[in-house]
Amino acid sequence: MKETRNIIIVALVVSVVLMLAKFSAYFITSSNFVLTDAAESIVNVVASSFAVFSIYIASQPRDENHPYGHGKIEFFSVFLEGALISIAGVGILFKSVYGLFNPEPIHDLLTGAIIIGATGAINGALGYYMIYKARHLRSLTLDADGRHLLTDMVTSGGLVAGLLLIHFTALNWLDGALSIAVGIYICYSGYKLVRKSVAGLMDETDFDVVEHIIKVLNDERKPEWIDVHNLRAQKYGHELHLDCHMTLPSYFDLNRVHTEISLVDKMINEKAGVSTELFIHADPCLPECCHYCSMPNCPIRSEAKRVDIEWTMENILRNKKHFE
Numbered sequence: 001m002k003e004t005r006n007i008i009i010v011a012l013v014v015s016v017v018l019m020l021a022k023f024s025a026y027f028i029t030s031s032n033f034v035l036t037d038a039a040e041s042i043v044n045v046v047a048s049s050f051a052v053f054s055i056y057i058a059s060q061p062r063d064e065n066h067p068y069g070h071g072k073i074e075f076f077s078v079f080l081e082g083a084l085i086s087i088a089g090v091g092i093l094f095k096s097v098y099g100l101f102n103p104e105p106i107h108d109l110l111t112g113a114i115i116i117g118a119t120g121a122i123n124g125a126l127g128y129y130m131i132y133k134a135r136h137l138r139s140l141t142l143d144a145d146g147r148h149l150l151t152d153m154v155t156s157g158g159l160v161a162g163l164l165l166i167h168f169t170a171l172n173w174l175d176g177a178l179s180i181a182v183g184i185y186i187c188y189s190g191y192k193l194v195r196k197s198v199a200g201l202m203d204e205t206d207f208d209v210v211e212h213i214i215k216v217l218n219d220e221r222k223p224e225w226i227d228v229h230n231l232r233a234q235k236y237g238h239e240l241h242l243d244c245h246m247t248l249p250s251y252f253d254l255n256r257v258h259t260e261i262s263l264v265d266k267m268i269n270e271k272a273g274v275s276t277e278l279f280i281h282a283d284p285c286l287p288e289c290c291h292y293c294s295m296p297n298c299p300i301r302s303e304a305k306r307v308d309i310e311w312t313m314e315n316i317l318r319n320k321k322h323f324e
Contacts, residue, residue, distance in 0.1 A: 003133070003137060004055050004133075004137050004139045004142055005052065005055045005056065005059070007129075007130060007133055007142060008048060008051045008052050008055055008142070008145065009052060010126075011048050011051075011126060011130065011145055011149070012045065012048035012049060012051075012052060014122065014123075014126055015041065015044040015045045015048050016045055018041055018044070018119045018122060018123065019038070019041035019042060019044065019045055021115055021118070021119050022034070022037050022038035022041045022115070022116065022119055023038045023041075024115065025037075025038070025111070025112040025115040025116055026038045026112075028107075028108050028111055028112055028115075029106055029107060029108050029109055029111070029112035029163075030104055030105065030106050030107065031106045031109065031112060031163070031166075031175050032095055032096050032099040032175055032176060032179045033159060033162055033163065033166070033175045033176075033178050033179045033182070034112050034116060034159065034163070035092070035095065035179070036092045036096070036155070036159070036179050036182045036183060036186070037116055037119075037152070037155055037156055037159050037182075039088050039091060039092055040085065040088050040089075040092075040152060040155065040186060041119075041152070042088070043081070043084040043085050043088050043148075044123075044148065044149070044152065046080075046084055047077075047080065047081035047084060047085075047145065047148065048145060050077055050080050050081070051077050051081075051144075051145055053077075054073045054074055054076065054077035055074075055139075057070050057073040058070050058073050058074055068234075068241065069239060072200070072201065074139070074200075075197045075200040075201045076197070076201075077144070078144040078193055078196060078197040078200070079193075079194055079197035079198070079201075081144055081145070081148060081193055082144075082189075082190045082191065082192070082193025082194035082195075082196070082197060083190065083194060084190070085148065085151075085186055085187075085189055085190030085193065086186075086187050086190030086191060086194065087190075088186060088190075089183050089184070089185075089186035089187030089188075089189075089190055090183070090187060092179060092182065092183035092186060093180060093183035093184070093187070095179070096176050096177075096179030096180045096183055097176070097180060099175065099176040099179065100173065100176030100177065100180070101176075103172055103173065103175070103176065105172075106166070106172060106175055109163045109164070109166055109167040110163075110164075110167060112163055113159075113160045113163040113164055113167075116156050116159045116160055116163070117156065117157075117160045119156060120152065120153045120155075120156025120157055120159075120160070121153070121156075123149040123150075123152045123153045123156065124149070124150060124153030126146075126149055127146045127147065127148070127149030127150040127152070127153060128146070128150070129146070130142050130143070130145055130146030130149065131143055131146035131147065131150070134146060144193055144196070147193075148189070148193070151185075151186070151189045154185075155182050155185065155186065158178070158181075158182060158185075159178075159182070162174065162175075162178040165178075166178075200235060206233060206235060207313070209233055209235070209240065209274075210231065210233050210313065210317070211313065212272060212273075213231070213233065213242065213268065213272055214231075214311055214312065214313065214316055216267065216268060216271045216272050217264075217268075217311055217316075218310060218311050219271075220267050220271065221311070222260075222263075223293075223294040223295045223296060224248060224249065224252075224260050224295060225246060225247075225248070225260065225264070226246075226247040226248065226249070226285050226289050226292075226293050226294075226295070227246070227247045227289070227292075227309070227311075227315075227321055227322045228244050228245070228246050228247075228311060228316055229244065229245050229247075229315065229316060229317075229318055229319060229320055229321060229322065230243075230244055230245045230281075230317070230318065230319040230320075231243075231244035231316045231317055232244070232317075239274075239275050239276070239277065240272075240274045240275065240276045240277070241276070241277045241278075241279075242268065242276055242277070242278045242279070243278070243279040243280070243281070244278075244279075244280055244281070244316075245280075245281045245282075245283050245319070246260075246261065246264065246280050246281070246282055246283065247283045247284070247285050247289060247321055248260055248282055248283070248284065248285065249284075249285050249295055249298065249300075250284035250285050250286075250300065251299060251300060257282045260282075261278075261280045261282060264278065264280060265278045265280070283321070286321070287302040287303075288321070289321060289322075290302050290303045290304075290305070291303055291304075291305060291306045291307060292305065292306070292307050292308065292309045292322060293305060294308075309322045
């Protein structure tokens with residue numbers, strides 16, 4: 001968590017410096033097109049500031065009021081970032097439409113292009129680094145901030161191309177037209193972040209995470225684990241919470257049941273690559289399970305094993321034993 005916080009602080013400092021550079025480019029050129037990038041840089045600063053706060057909150061230990069920890073604050077951070085990006089995009093659209101019908105003289109576009117290009121390159125490098133670290137640190141905030149910087153890099157690249165086009169064609173109306181296009185793109189980027197944060201707050205299934213867990217279960221499967229069903233996953237910051245039902249032989253005593261469940265817990269935490277808290281409900285097997293049960297020397301088997309049932313997204317998420 002300390003490493004995540006340090007990366008966010010660096011991103012905040014860089015964002016402040018680049019914001020000043022972009023506004024300098026706007027004052028030099030008087031271009032609405034440049035203003036789109038400068039306005040979005042304000043969002044970078046505000047979002048990074050809140051991200052530092054959210055990382056601090058997420059690192060706090062569990063307490064009586066927050067038994068699952070404080071990790072979901074990261075979804076609020078992402079929501080704020082997406083909302084601010086969308087608001088900036090709407091503001092840019094209004095300013096650009098007004099500028100299209102009430103154009104102002106623009107100048108020194110090459111200087112502006114150089115400044116914007118340099119800031120875009122820095123944001124791109126920092127964004128790729130943050131996304132790379134987010135995968136290893138399991139930080140939604142780092143990932144969101146990094147993707148925002150990549151969005152900024154793309155818009156900066158479009159800005160440089162647009163400024164050069166305006167400079168060489170002398171078609172000043174392009175300044176407003178291109179600003180509108182960038183404003184729409186910024187609004188869409190903000191919407192995607194808001195959608196992602198709402199999905200997390202509503203505990204929407206992360207199918208990539210579930211598929212990885214299912215693969216680990218299939219790879220490490222034991223005959224004692226007759227089936228797994230009703231599996232659900234919730235993400236709380238850098239931690240994952242799983243609950244599921246596991247069918248075990250009905251003649252196992254409580255000590256053996258506890259041993260098998262502990263093995264699953266240990267396996268997921270070692271193989272899945274993410275700190276995971278598991279709540280496993282043990283189900284006793286039924287005669288209907290025999291035809292797909294691999295348990296050797298079973299004293300209560302009612303029929304021979306006939307089929308192999310692979311654990312898949314379809315059967316492992318249902319609240320039902322794999323009778324079919």
